[in-house]
Amino acid sequence: MSYAGGDSGPATAWRNGSPVYDREGTVCVIGAGPSGLTAMKNLREEGFGVDCYERETGVGGAWNWRHDRSPVYASTHLISSKPFTQFPDFPMPDDWPDYPKHTQVLAYLDHYADHFGLRPHIWFGSEVVRVEPAENDRWDVTTRSTGGYGTERTHRYDAVIVANGHNWSPKLPEFEGLDTFKGEVIHASAYKDAAQLRNRKVLVIGAGNTGCDIAVEAAQQAAKCWHSSRRGYWYAPKFALGRPADQVNDLMLHLKLPLKLRQFIGQKTMKSTVGDLTRFGLPAPDHKLYETHPIANSQLVYYLGHGDITPVPDVKLFHRNSVELKDGQEIEPDLVVMATGYQPVFEFLDPNLLAVDANGRPRLALHAFPKRFPTLAVAGLLQPDSGLFPLVHWQTVAFARLLKLRDSAPGKAASLYRKLESEVDKSWTDAKVKDSSRHWFEISHLTYLKALERLIQEARP
Template sequence: MSSTPTDRGDATLVIGAGPAGLATARALAARGLPYDHVERHEGVGGIWDIDAPGSPMYEAAHFISSRTLSGFPGFPMAEDLPDYPDHRQVLAYLRDFAAAYRLAEQVETGRSVSAVERDGDGYLVTLGGGEQRRYAAVVCCSGAQWTPRMPEVPAAFTGEVRHSKEYRDLDQLRGRRVLVIGGGNSACDIAVDAARAAERAVISMRRGYWFIPKHVFGVPSDVFAARGPHLPKRIEQAVFGFVLNKLYGRPERLGLPKPDHRVFETHPVLNSNLFLALQHGDVVPRPGIADMAGTTVTFTDGSTEDVDLVIAATGYRHTIPYAEGLFTGEEHPDLYLTAFSREHEGLFGIGFTETNSGAYGHFDGLAQLVAAHLADRRDDPAAYARFRSMVRHERPDLSGGIRFDDSPRHAGYVDADALTAFRREVMGRMSWRAEHGTPAPAPAAVPA
């Protein structure tokens, strides 16, 4: 460990060069704020780089929001991309974004962070290898999909158990008797893969979910929703639930549990292929698990399956291991507007927003808010102090009238419209510009 930390003065450290980190870097650069940017992998892109060690990406992964509504403001996704780009296309988009705004050249790749600690009115950061630096502010953009949440598996079970984080492609399933646990987007994708390659494919859901098709009347679901009339949430829930049942049929008709909540009250599951696999008998639906012994899994309805591979698509804990002592909240960091530490001035987390729409616009909006706040620290101390008071004392209702599920996944969940509306209200209160300060470069600056 270095004996004397390098003092970076008023600079901000951005940790992670995935979508949230890149949005943050653009926002800081646009306001002329000094920053360093570190990334533990060898390139930018975060979880979308399937070749990065520890990435939870798998070959069948695609965006669950459409390209139309998923790009960063000022840098839309190309129109020749499919409605739902795959992970390689998303990675290419992120790297084009980084190149277009000259963000990649600022990133120190292969630099992990082992600790972030409070140090007077700033932060002492220890990098991999022991180097220490002192920063005035730190923005944690290392993502929410790195710490798997694993179910308890009885010791008597002799089959192989993996988290979905370890799943990559069909070759891991060939000839296996596969049980997928979970009802989210990854669980559905992996179950469909198992239908193609495994000897037997089973999916276990202990509760019911609403499944949203990727297209409604020929257009992406989120585009269809954005074009429609904006109704009170309870009416939207009732209408959309009715439409889903008409389009898909009730989930219980295919052997899935009946949803125990209204539509929109859990993270959206966009999948058009699982229902086909169930209808064709290629995936066998089972309820929750009662017991596991040998290679036999017994379900709560008394049925059994003989399996040799269990893939738990049971989500992630939203942890920030290198700064654990600084972020409160057991399952999800407790942050003002999902980005500002209430307790520690100059500490932020972007990329931990769980919401019911595409994430990149929210990452960008929050990054602009953070950059504006840090610019006030430099230029307008009174406005800076005023906003810090808001961060400490305000607890806005960001539910948008939706009663979100009380599961760990939804501990920090917010409604996209409510988050956007309140963020803009804050921008107005503080007289901040809501958009980034520099236009996109000319197309010639973007590599082909």
């Protein structure tokens, strides 16, 4: 494979004794998942050249089940329905189901890459080693073949957009006695197929969307399924009133109902459709609707009602042959699935660039724009109450417009950046969100999109 153009001629600069090849007029995109693809498309639409580095050999990122970092399992379906998932300028086929399967999402992303002619700009099998600031707000990006083979190459770019995803680095909680436990312990990222559960006694830890999906599959396949959750949640059905539930929810937003009223109606609807979950032994939710990341799973409640899932509280510690729960109960699973989520990781960036704190939390305006570095952005670092793709689309449109404005109207661009920097610690959720290790990038899609819309309008030349 040949490398991005520009390195055939003589190097124009040097860094630590190595040549740096200038890619003037070009923006570097890190990752060819949904966020990277839409970043490329939107940057090209605004007239920028793009070089995208992708460590895998195909597009789709997390949605490509062939990728070793993909968290996708055989039964993965969308949690938000099509209107909230598709890119706003590239509709999914309308004869697809309301909640397409992961293979369809990948087909959609593949088609997106072909339709907009993105593949020739992607350097597959290349991973980014370092991203370092250079003079004039430019960036030196060092890459090499995935797996650390071959030599490193450094290219200088006008801007960098980080789209490396945040659902690939497993977050494993520490439990006392875990290392002495004789059963099998896996993280949800290693869960690929329901066959892994067949005839086993399974404990699923975590009541996020993945945890609920796996608990449901365990109910169908395993000999026994315990589902451990830290607190009571609102388990939203995927369909309400005969329509995808998120579409009903956005009808309330369309009618501009205030949060309190939406919570009231939402909770009433949940009580009348899902019912009282304490009957099944689940704790009652300790918070109002919209105060935690939404969980959409119609089947969990169904299997609770059939006794195929036994809800249990948080795990206290592991013994050699059993697991002790917070309420003193002891259970004996032979497979423990930790559906405890993922942590965002930017291994190629100096943490200071994104002002990352001790908990791994970067300080970014609109969860995308770091302070002091107007030509650097992070795309898709969001945990929305809807689909991610439209949000990343508009994030990257805003970034492309801001970059363009820096050329055409530097003064105006600078004042926009100043305003952005003042919003670095602002949160974009309607309700106050309960604490969790990922709560800081939780957003309410409408509030967040309104902010982006304003930014895009203001970045008009």
